[in-house]
Amino acid sequence: MKNTGSRAVAVEILRLTGFRRLASMLFVTFLAVGLLASGCAEPAGSASTPNGTGNPNTLSKISSTLQLQVDLRKAQLANPTAERLSQMESQGMDVADIGTHKIYIHLNQQLTSEQVSELQSMGIRVFPDSWIPPVGVQPTGFILAEVPVNRLDELAGKNYVVRLDTAERKLEPQGAPSKE
Structure with missing residues (x-):
């Protein structure tokens, strides 16, 4: 099987890409949770009024x-x-x-x-x-x-x-x- 080397490289690239994607998603999740907890952001759909005005x-x-x-x-x-x-x-x-x-x-x-x-x-x-x-x-x-x-x-x-x-x-x- 000549493609064993190419296959190993492809698997390694997918593994690294998947890891980066997972790390990126975790970073965004932790960032969002941190902003919500600190009060710097509101969850979607929780604006003060439908158009964002009012007390x-x-x-x-x-x-x-x-x-x-x-x-x-x-x-x-x-x-x-x-x-x-x-x-x-x-x-x-x-x-x-x-x-x-x-x-x-x-x-x-x-x-x-x-x-x-x-x-x-x-x-x-x-x-x-x-x-x-x-x-x-x-x-x-x-x-x-x-x-x-x-x-x-x-x-x-x-x-x-x-x-x-x-x-x-x-x-x-x-x-x-x-x-x-």
Whole structure:
């Protein structure tokens, strides 16, 4: 077999190439793990918001439906389209003033007059008579407010705000229909 020498060389090249490839993959893996552990990088898909903006500490307070609706409003403000406006209306959103959104602010206790004044100075219209206190197994109370869409993150950053949810949705019957 004349090719024994060539074969041995080919096997040796494959062995060395495979080793280099393995060493290279291990290096990249350890580098990535080190960056993640040090906080210099985030795992794929874990950006603070879908487009990488916003405060990640406030995102857990904003319901996904509210965030989606506010994103639609911002897109409509930036580039108005009839299709998007129709989509917003079909979701039960009020399109009379695209720049504001009606929300429920969930709180541990009723807003103080100072907190109401603070929110009003941010351009937020609070409806004090709409306050529903915590009842039974519901740990938070809530109040209705109109918020400028560009102030949602700032509102979520308030330490007395527990959660924010949309007050604009299409109302549909819940449960089985009555058989009367």
